[in-house]
Amino acid sequence: SGRPRAGGADAFGYLLVHFVEDPDEHRETVHCSLSRGDDPTAWDRLGVVLESRLGTTGLRDPHVVRTKDGFVLVATDLRVFGGDDAGWDAWQRHGSRSLVVSRSADLVRWSEPRLVEVAPARAGMAWAPESFWDERAGQFVVHWSSTLFGPDDDAHAGESYSRVLYATTTDFETFSPARVLLDTGRTTIDTTMIEHGGRVYRFHKDNSPGGRGLYMDVVPHALSDDATVLAERIGADLFGDVEGPLVFRANDAERWYLFVDQYGDGGQGYRPFVTDDLASGRWEPAGGGFDLPDRTKHGVVVPLRGDEWQRLARAWGR
Template sequence: MSRIPVRLGAVIVAACLLFTSWSAVTPRQASALDPIAGYLMAHFTGESSTGQQIYLAQSTDGLRWTDLNNGGLVLRSTVGTRGVRDPALVRSPAGDRYWVIATDLCIGCGQSWSDAQNNGSRHLVVWESTDLVNWSAPWLLNVAGAIPDGRNAWAPEAIWNPDTGDYVLYWATNASLNGVMKHRIYSARTANFRSITTPQLYINRAGTQGIIDTQIVEMPPGVGSYRYVRSSGDGQITLEGSNSILGTWTNLGNLSGIGLNGSQVEGPMWMRFNARNEWALYLDQYASGRGYLPVLTTSPSSPTSFRLPASGSYNMGGTRKRHGSILNLTTAEQSRVLGRWGNNAQVNRIQSYNYQDRYVRHANFDVRIDADVSPPQDAQFRLIPGLTGGAGAVSFQSVNFPDHYLRHYGFDFRLEANDGTTTFAADATYRRVAGLADSSWASFQSFNQPDRYIRHSGYVLRLDPITDVQGRNDATFRVTT
């Protein structure tokens, strides 16, 4: 988010525990399951309705980033304001479940900064996954509705708390307290990001000074004097230390010594480098519009240890990365993520055999074949490994709605968001076979209705048994690039 009213900066950043941090306190550590190999960043890109969605980038060294999904969005919000900012990636301590939590806000989609600050959504948007690539439908989590005079909910973060065996979820809300209206950080406990305990005031700066962006990272034993370090955007980039997430925090200083303050940078985003005790604190240079800058340190609790990066030592990729979150990836996680969204995933069109000027496309989430499709992305798909069905199975992932897939329902076709169920996966999976009308083309047999194939009828896609020449022609397609 960007400076208030231009500031919703909310770094949601990696609040979810830099994997090598909070996971270390559980018996079954995610890090023990598989070697760590790379980094995944979730972020948004700008103020448009498309920019205010979830994007991903990957890095092998933590400093040079590659945009995934060919720079396209990965998750789109279909709830609340239908826009999201400041995503936080959360991994369970066991490494078997993941969440994305984000601010429910879409500036320029019928909502102004004044609206968002004084009468915005009191909800967060949440997605859930068991593998980092197949995500549930999003849901709304009301976090600020119980805060007296709470006006919004911005910049969520979450961290596993070993003292209570659940997550501390924290965010900024603009509210009046003791006659002062400003943004403060509130917190609540949750086990599943579907319900929370009663929100409590978590961080409150003196006087009229507000605070929106804050993020916590856990330190390994032997590094610094504190188990946790907190970085916040509150007029400075302030560092604090504590030995308990919900305990007392000590002010350690700020980054003004290296020439960085809250009028220049915001959205602090922690990242621990794999296999060594060194950290990058990414800061968004919002004042100059230059995006993220990694500030490096071997001792996050010591403000004097931070240093600016050498010229040319980092590259943020092709898209502007706005406040987000970084997760350290295991080898298996990275393989899954790159397999789904790596830039080698080809963009295809599906051409009709008997109407060769027409291509499969979605229109208002219905599916048909049309000529001269506009925008062209409505007729573009990625044929990815099937959501179920094993080797040889495929699913059709939309390019401009990448969390949506071609799915049959009542033998009609829809473009729908993956809800994570086995029923959806089966309905959205097909077996590619030789074309029924021409073996040099292709036909697509349903995974869970194997006597039926994708075909068009009256230009509308259907799932039908194929019994005659007309049906074979209608059920034959060419996959083109």
């Protein structure tokens, strides 16, 4: 029972699931934006579909995966604005080690969120979770970023850096113990994956000074450590500081889109790149006409079927 896909003759439209960066208002909630027709470069923001009163009460970096009977969302349990104001260093040492999980049958109505603790006690946090269907093993690989501290450092006071950890699940109710998926010796966050041609293409943010920035590699399968780097510092020459990559294949062509999340003084929100050869590692700016509201932040694009797009459009009066 592999993960269903939207593709084929019925493929039409896209849903962007994301949060919104706003220091003046609580918008660290799950928002949705819908493509205008089948155009992945033009979007209308629909609104908020999920809020949390659990944990930190924040929802960042939402990711949605298609399952046999609907969709499952995982998100970061972190509130940057209007929370405890502890700051980034403290959040990486003593942050939430749980993911927020919610389900939907139709992408319109979502279940009440619940917290699932996935990171071990020696982890400082669990950020930017994503779910990837591992066809080889018949299970989902759920991965996220965590700092890790030594067994004698209960106070999490020592030096650390983010690795990518993972757990496996078949039902999003029970998860295997966490293991390390990627440890480069440097701070690595925001991993996302896409399968094509029997290989898995991954994107990561190397956040270390002088590091690779946003980079792309390829592995034989999701849990492999045999990686070949294909591109480094993607988007840095045009947009400066970028993170939170999302990648998806176009419905109607052998074409892939990569959205990178610009942050810092240069602007806030996603900027698009495109390629017709995923394996090349070459990405070009998607050109003019990209229409997405500012401050649309770290999320995922879900390719849809025509009936799913129509249902979302009707539900939101589009």
